[in-house]
Amino acid sequence: MKDLSLLSNELERALLTLDKDLAEKVILNAIKDSTPIDVASELVSLSLHNIGYLWEEGKLALSQVYMSGIICEEIIDKVLPPLSKTRKNQPKMAIGVFEDYHLLGKRIICSCLRASGIEVMDLGGGLTTDKIADIVRKEDIKILLLSVLMLTSALHIADLKQKLSDTDVKKVVGGAPFRLDENLWKEVGADAYGKDSSEAIEIVNKLMEA
Amino acid sequence: MTSMERVLTTLSHQEPDRVPLFLLATMHGAKELGLSIKEYFSKAENVFEGQLKIREKYKTDCLYPFFYAPIEVEAFGGEVIYTEDGPPNSGLPFIKDIDSIKTLEAPKVSESKVLHKVLKSIELLKQKVNNEVPIIAVAISPFSLPVMQLGFDKYLEIMHFRKDLFQKLMQINVAFCTDWANSQLKAGATAICYFDPVSSSTIIPRDLYLETGFEIAKRTISSLNGPTATHFASGNCLPIIDLVAQTGTAVVGVSANENIAEIKNACKNKLTVLGNLNGIEMRHWSKEQCYEIVKNTIYNAASGGGFILADNHGEIPFQVPDNVLQNISEAVLIYGQYPLNIK
Ligand code: B12
Numbered sequence: 001m002k003d004l005s006l007l008s009n010e011l012e013r014a015l016l017t018l019d020k021d022l023a024e025k026v027i028l029n030a031i032k033d034s035t036p037i038d039v040a041s042e043l044v045s046l047s048l049h050n051i052g053y054l055w056e057e058g059k060l061a062l063s064q065v066y067m068s069g070i071i072c073e074e075i076i077d078k079v080l081p082p083l084s085k086t087r088k089n090q091p092k093m094a095i096g097v098f099e100d101y102h103l104l105g106k107r108i109i110c111s112c113l114r115a116s117g118i119e120v121m122d123l124g125g126g127l128t129t130d131k132i133a134d135i136v137r138k139e140d141i142k143i144l145l146l147s148v149l150m151l152t153s154a155l156h157i158a159d160l161k162q163k164l165s166d167t168d169v170k171k172v173v174g175g176a177p178f179r180l181d182e183n184l185w186k187e188v189g190a191d192a193y194g195k196d197s198s199e200a201i202e203i204v205n206k207l208m209e210a
Numbered sequence: 211m212t213s214m215e216r217v218l219t220t221l222s223h224q225e226p227d228r229v230p231l232f233l234l235a236t237m238h239g240a241k242e243l244g245l246s247i248k249e250y251f252s253k254a255e256n257v258f259e260g261q262l263k264i265r266e267k268y269k270t271d272c273l274y275p276f277f278y279a280p281i282e283v284e285a286f287g288g289e290v291i292y293t294e295d296g297p298p299n300s301g302l303p304f305i306k307d308i309d310s311i312k313t314l315e316a317p318k319v320s321e322s323k324v325l326h327k328v329l330k331s332i333e334l335l336k337q338k339v340n341n342e343v344p345i346i347a348v349a350i351s352p353f354s355l356p357v358m359q360l361g362f363d364k365y366l367e368i369m370h371f372r373k374d375l376f377q378k379l380m381q382i383n384v385a386f387c388t389d390w391a392n393s394q395l396k397a398g399a400t401a402i403c404y405f406d407p408v409s410s411s412t413i414i415p416r417d418l419y420l421e422t423g424f425e426i427a428k429r430t431i432s433s434l435n436g437p438t439a440t441h442f443a444s445g446n447c448l449p450i451i452d453l454v455a456q457t458g459t460a461v462v463g464v465s466a467n468e469n470i471a472e473i474k475n476a477c478k479n480k481l482t483v484l485g486n487l488n489g490i491e492m493r494h495w496s497k498e499q500c501y502e503i504v505k506n507t508i509y510n511a512a513s514g515g516g517f518i519l520a521d522n523h524g525e526i527p528f529q530v531p532d533n534v535l536q537n538i539s540e541a542v543l544i545y546g547q548y549p550l551n552i553k
Binding site: 060061063100153 | 295297299362412444446449488527528
């Protein structure tokens with residue numbers, strides 16, 4: 001791909017002004033001298049990573065992170081249909097909202113991962129311990145991403161960990177209560193915690209390499 | 211000084227006898243009465259008794275008959291989900307198709323059974339304490355309510371791409387919020403806590419706030435028959451604090467993620483600062499930590515009045531043990547006497 005950081009700047013600008021057409025043009029142009037999967041996992045992933053990071057720095061608002069994610073997801077889904085063979089060969093991964101119904105955090109993480117060329121099963125919201133334990137076993141999930149908004153839901157992840165103790169699934173957690181208490185992810189026995197969408201991309205990439 | 215005098219003095223940016231404490235425990239009353247959270251919120255009398263017990267036990271300077279945010283969508287016909295160890299949550303959004311906003315109608319507060327419970331608990335409290343203790347009631351801002359009405363994702367989408375529907379929903383919600391807040395004031399509430407976390411800089415950028423949440427707050431607050439405290443529910447507000455001061459509100463609820471001294475400085479003589487103890491971390495605070503954190507917060511923000519000590523969300527988690535609340539309350543008595551003993 002030609003100058004990645006230049007392209008990424010251009011894409012970020014398009015995303016932050018909510019200019020879907022320009023974003024699509026930048027991505028399609030980049031694909032001309034590369035491949036869809038490389039554009040997703042390098043260019044789009046970098047732009048979304050930067051945007052997530054700027055939110056973390058207080059320089060962007062969540063609405064911009066969210067809108068950027070869905071714009072990219074839509075474009076990447078067109079050039080790289082979900083489940084297509086050209087997507088990454090990766091461990092099976094799923095994301096869901098544990099116990100509560102606050103779906104935005106999950107939606108953001110899910111679209112950022114998908115737009116980065118990573119395949120994630122979306123399990124929805126209001127998931128109980130039993131339901132998740134069931135799915136993890138049936139689908140042989142290796143990386144389980146859990147989003148919560150309520151402290152109560154976060155604390156109940158400890159029970160889920162117990163229920164899954166005989167599997168090798170890695171549990172990655174995130175959501176508002178974890179951001180307000182840095183030790184909470186350890187308290188509930190998660191394997192990793194991500195503050196935002198940019199950390200979610202980093203953690204998942206690391207776990208996929210391991 | 212009575213709690214009311216203490217609070218009014220700090221609101222006029224002067225130093226009262228000591229720093230006022232708002233211990234915003236909404237669910238601890240259920241523990242006090244030996245009830246489940248669901249049972250507790252099923253009757254006005256429970257919340258009335260629970261709030262009095264909390265005040266007696268922890269010497270808090272306000273009564274806080276806030277039930278739970280989703281009670282407002284319950285009034286619209288939405289679902290509420292209870293848990294045994296946490297606040298009630300809204301269920302799936304009741305607006306399934308965004309185009310139905312065109313024909314949406316707000317419930318009338320006077321005809322709503324669920325809202326009537328809240329009004330009754332306010333009336334009972336007012337009869338009991340008269341003007342000695344401020345009664346703080348809650349209304350979710352017209353701009354933040356839609357997250358529970360149609361879901362956060364759809365809400366952001368109409369905010370950006372369907373401005374017609376966004377404006378229509380705001381019109382409905384401003385009317386509802388005004389009716390709801392004024393009914394609570396009429397029932398005896400001293401002030402309204404205007405919860406508006408979607409306006410916080412954690413969620414939307416300043417420019418968008420200026421166009422949306424700011425205008426809506428100005429419009430709504432000016433039609434309320436009493437003072438308001440704007441609360442961002444632990445979302446950040448420093449980037450918009452100058453604008454918040456122009457909405458007509460008197461108080462701002464501040465996040466633990468923000469520097470309280472910096473906020474106080476920006477609010478000087480314009481807004482009273484409410485905050486900013488971290489409710490989630492508080493679960494594990496030792497007595498020493500409670501004392502240290504309360505002391506630092508007070509010393510950084512309470513000089514000259516214009517400050518009320520509280521948690522940073524406007525609701526203390528159910529899991530926070532009683533002894534932590536006790537220690538916080540004691541620490542205010544020790545470190546909060548004016549003049550402050552800052553070395
Ligand atoms: C806006 C807001 C509101 C709004 C909208 C809430 C909603 N979504 O329904 C309103 C006013 C309606 C509201 C009400 C309530 N709220 Co509120 N609210 C907030 C606030 C300010 C932001 C929450 C939010 O929606 N953020 C948007 C999401 C997308 O952000 P996020 O979850 O942080 O996700 C980001 C990261 O965390 C990360 N991430 C998320 N998931 C995952 C997953 C993985 C795997 C990874 C790696 C990363 C990751 O990426 C995302 C984007 O970068 C927070 C405080 C805060 N500072 O964040 C309190 C907060 C969520 N509220 C809280 C509570 C308790 C409530 C109420 C229950 C209060 C009550 N008693 O009624 C109600 C319930 C509302 C309901 N729907 O039923 C608490 C929850 C914790 C607790 N104490 O239990 C919080 C944390 C405040 C606090 N400090 O305690 N609230």
